[in-house]
Amino acid sequence: MICRCFGLTFDSTVTRLAQRTRAAAELVVGVPDYDAYLAHLAATHPGETAMSRKAFFRARQAARYGAGGGLRCC
Amino acid sequence: MLWLCVAALGAACLAVLATTRGETVNALWLVTAALCTYALGYRFYSRFIAQRVLRLDAKRPTPAVVHQDGLDYVPTNRFVLFGHHFAAIAGAGPLVGPVLAAQMGFLPATLWILVGVVFAGAVQDFLILFISVRRDGRSLGDMIRTEMGPFAGIVASVGVLAIMVILLAVLALVVVKALAGSPWGSFTVFATIPIAVLMGCYGRWVRPGRVLEMSAIGFVLLMAALWLGGVVAADTLWAARFTFSGTTWAWMLIGYGFVASVLPVWLVLAPRDYLSTFLKIGTIAALAVGIAVVMPELRMPAVSRFVDGTGPVFAGSLFPFLFITIACGSVSGFHALVASGTTPKMIETEAQVRAIGYGAMLVESMVAVMALIAACVLEPGAYFAMNAPPAIVGTTVGAVSATVGGWGFPIAPDTLTQIAHDVGERTILARAGGAPTLAVGMSRILSGALGGRGLMAFWYHFAILFEALFILTTLDAGTRVARFMIQDLAGLAVPAWRRTDSWAGNMVATAIAVTGWGYFLYQGVIDPLGGINTLWPLFGISNQMLAAIALTLASVVLFKMKRQRYAAVALVPAGWLAVCTLSAGWEKIFSPVPAIGFLAHAGKFSAALADGRVLAPAKTASDMHQVLANDYVDCALTTLFMCVVVLMLGAGVRCILAALRDAHVTTREAGHDLPLLRPHV
Numbered sequence: 001m002i003c004r005c006f007g008l009t010f011d012s013t014v015t016r017l018a019q020r021t022r023a024a025a026e027l028v029v030g031v032p033d034y035d036a037y038l039a040h041l042a043a044t045h046p047g048e049t050a051m052s053r054k055a056f057f058r059a060r061q062a063a064r065y066g067a068g069g070g071l072r073c074c
Numbered sequence: 075m076l077w078l079c080v081a082a083l084g085a086a087c088l089a090v091l092a093t094t095r096g097e098t099v100n101a102l103w104l105v106t107a108a109l110c111t112y113a114l115g116y117r118f119y120s121r122f123i124a125q126r127v128l129r130l131d132a133k134r135p136t137p138a139v140v141h142q143d144g145l146d147y148v149p150t151n152r153f154v155l156f157g158h159h160f161a162a163i164a165g166a167g168p169l170v171g172p173v174l175a176a177q178m179g180f181l182p183a184t185l186w187i188l189v190g191v192v193f194a195g196a197v198q199d200f201l202i203l204f205i206s207v208r209r210d211g212r213s214l215g216d217m218i219r220t221e222m223g224p225f226a227g228i229v230a231s232v233g234v235l236a237i238m239v240i241l242l243a244v245l246a247l248v249v250v251k252a253l254a255g256s257p258w259g260s261f262t263v264f265a266t267i268p269i270a271v272l273m274g275c276y277g278r279w280v281r282p283g284r285v286l287e288m289s290a291i292g293f294v295l296l297m298a299a300l301w302l303g304g305v306v307a308a309d310t311l312w313a314a315r316f317t318f319s320g321t322t323w324a325w326m327l328i329g330y331g332f333v334a335s336v337l338p339v340w341l342v343l344a345p346r347d348y349l350s351t352f353l354k355i356g357t358i359a360a361l362a363v364g365i366a367v368v369m370p371e372l373r374m375p376a377v378s379r380f381v382d383g384t385g386p387v388f389a390g391s392l393f394p395f396l397f398i399t400i401a402c403g404s405v406s407g408f409h410a411l412v413a414s415g416t417t418p419k420m421i422e423t424e425a426q427v428r429a430i431g432y433g434a435m436l437v438e439s440m441v442a443v444m445a446l447i448a449a450c451v452l453e454p455g456a457y458f459a460m461n462a463p464p465a466i467v468g469t470t471v472g473a474v475s476a477t478v479g480g481w482g483f484p485i486a487p488d489t490l491t492q493i494a495h496d497v498g499e500r501t502i503l504a505r506a507g508g509a510p511t512l513a514v515g516m517s518r519i520l521s522g523a524l525g526g527r528g529l530m531a532f533w534y535h536f537a538i539l540f541e542a543l544f545i546l547t548t549l550d551a552g553t554r555v556a557r558f559m560i561q562d563l564a565g566l567a568v569p570a571w572r573r574t575d576s577w578a579g580n581m582v583a584t585a586i587a588v589t590g591w592g593y594f595l596y597q598g599v600i601d602p603l604g605g606i607n608t609l610w611p612l613f614g615i616s617n618q619m620l621a622a623i624a625l626t627l628a629s630v631v632l633f634k635m636k637r638q639r640y641a642a643v644a645l646v647p648a649g650w651l652a653v654c655t656l657s658a659g660w661e662k663i664f665s666p667v668p669a670i671g672f673l674a675h676a677g678k679f680s681a682a683l684a685d686g687r688v689l690a691p692a693k694t695a696s697d698m699h700q701v702l703a704n705d706y707v708d709c710a711l712t713t714l715f716m717c718v719v720v721l722m723l724g725a726g727v728r729c730i731l732a733a734l735r736d737a738h739v740t741t742r743e744a745g746h747d748l749p750l751l752r753p754h755v
Contacts, residue, residue, distance in 0.1 A: 024154040040144035057283030065339040
């Protein structure tokens with residue numbers, strides 16, 4: 001099932017594309033990418049415990065509709 | 075060479091549009107003219123602004139890079155961010171304004187949508203996004219405070235709060251106009267509440283954070299509700315249960331607005347926001363495809379007789395009221411709030427500010443053009459029958475057909491009945507407000523592309539549902555935002571008010587916000603002229619006022635940066651918007667025509683009251699007093715808008731003069747001279 005194209009395996013290209021599409025669609029409604037958050041935390045603050053996916057989602061939701069957020073256009 | 079061809083093609087299309095008289099013209103000419111204008115504007119004008127005026131520096135680190143935290147500050151792929159930004163700026167405004175403006179014919183509206191976006195609307199979004207990126211992604215209010223002083227900051231805050239109130243009232247009115255007396259529409263809109271709750275619980279407990287899954291489930295349920303709505307409307311007993319008058323809808327929306335904005339956001343607000351955002355983008359794309367496939371003919375004349383200001387849809391002459399009416403489709407002050415919100419915190423490099431700030435607004439303008447097309451594919455007679463107030467055209471198909479025919483737009487009474495029947499409604503008369511007209515137009519276009527006449531009723535109610543859904547989302551999100559603003563402003567006097575987690579403060583501030591927009595909504599619903607007639611110009615004035623404020627800030631920043639050679643880029647549109655809002659405000663207050671001027675209208679009613687007569691809509695003398703009170707409130711609000719514009723212009727001129735006297739760059743940018751960086755949470 002693995003075919004080489006442009007130096008990437010077909011599987012990984014499709015998976016990556018699907019992941020990117022999902023992240024893009026989620027960001028449209030203001031939910032940032034959880035994996036990117038984990039990657040950032042691991043790279044810059046390796047000691048810190050990361051929020052779980054559930055906690056991350058809840059915190060982001062609260063931020064979007066809390067004071068100073070949630071603005072949309074007419 | 076390529077660009078010369080584009081320019082020639084655009085000019086040719088505009089020439090075709092401008093010279094057609096008495097025959098229909100294909101919508102593709104309009105689409106092509108618009109696309110050529112956008113391409114030229116983007117390629118040349120936005121590049122000029124990027125390179126010469128602002129000198130964008132791709133090497134300069136953006137807030138997303140400097141403050142990266144994986145939460146608010148995240149460097150984001152530009153295409154993804156473009157989608158995010160567009161979803162935040164796209165709303166109901168550009169769908170409603172152009173539909174109303176179509177009463178003057180498609181040409182004046184087209185010209186302002188195109189010229190306005192290239193030289194004012196997109197420029198504003200671009201400049202504000204740039205200014206915010208250079209200041210750690212600060213909000214518009216914050217930037218006005220730091221660049222123009224605390225007084226200007228407070229004036230701007232009051233202005234933004236006032237625009238929120240009038241915006242929510244007018245959007246709620248659009249929903250009332252679309253749903254009053256429509257069991258199908260009412261049923262589907264009711265159904266969105268349990269669907270949202272179900273989605274919210276799914277995303278909270280079953281599969282936390284799986285936004286796409288819950289939206290897909292919600293979409294399927296929504297389509298089921300849409301189908302069920304048709305069944306409900308066909309059943310006599312159930313149809314009667316879901317038929318509500320305009321005033322009932324107004325009270326339900328007021329109650330709903332209060333409850334929905336104090337409930338936890340994950341329960342109703344957030345899931346419906348996800349659903350409506352995806353639906354909005356999908357519908358806009360479907361409309362674009364529909365227009366490209368069907369290539370409809372525009373039946374509205376290029377310029378109608380109503381350019382003289384006697385039109386039934388909105389009162390007032392071409393200048394300034396056409397500009398005020400179109401508002402969001404060509405320049406929207408609200409975007410200044412979005413462009414200084416989440417987007418500047420996610421941009422990867424400064425070079426991308428151009429594509430996202432300027433580019434996204436061009437797409438928004440294309441949405442306005444599509445709304446205009448949808449309104450103009452209707453027979454002009456049907457357009458006026460739907461949008462003219464019953465007080466002018468009458469309440470039966472016979473009377474409406476006679477009046478509208480007398481204006482030179484013949485339409486048979488049977489045709490009006492047939493259109494209503496086709497879209498599954500009992501009547502399409504007196505449905506001002508843009509949404510129903512757009513829905514009929516969209517159902518023509520989409521059923522032409524898919525499904526034929528049999529699916530027309532489905533597409534009509536799909537379009538109504540899509541508009542109602544995202545307007546209701548705006549209603550509760552907007553009420554929350556207004557509540558935070560009220561708490562913030564009240565906190566200036568009593569600091570305890572600032573506590574947004576306080577339950578009592580929450581309730582009181584929410585009640586104030588809901589009372590504010592509820593008052594104007596109710597006033598609009600009982601207005602014999604249909605309400606939109608009075609309220610939409612007020613909304614337009616407030617929106618353009620905010621744009622004038624944002625462009626004033628941009629002008630001040632350009633002078634402080636010592637880029638005054640190019641300050642005209644912001645000064646000219648700021649000046650134009652100030653002239654538009656001030657002259658429109660002046661006419662709304664002082665015009666001797668009662669249909670336009672609030673004082674003249676009040677004069678007419680107080681004269682009648684003195685003679686002991688009762689004028690419609692009033693039925694008793696106390697109703698008459700209520701009408702008078704409404705007139706004076708509208709007057710006061712318009713005066714407030716004008717004062718805000720004048721004060722902000724004054725503050726702007728003062729800052730510009732101070733910047734000119736100083737030999738140095740006086741602007742405060744992050745990393746240079748920006749004090750008190752807000753600690754990000």
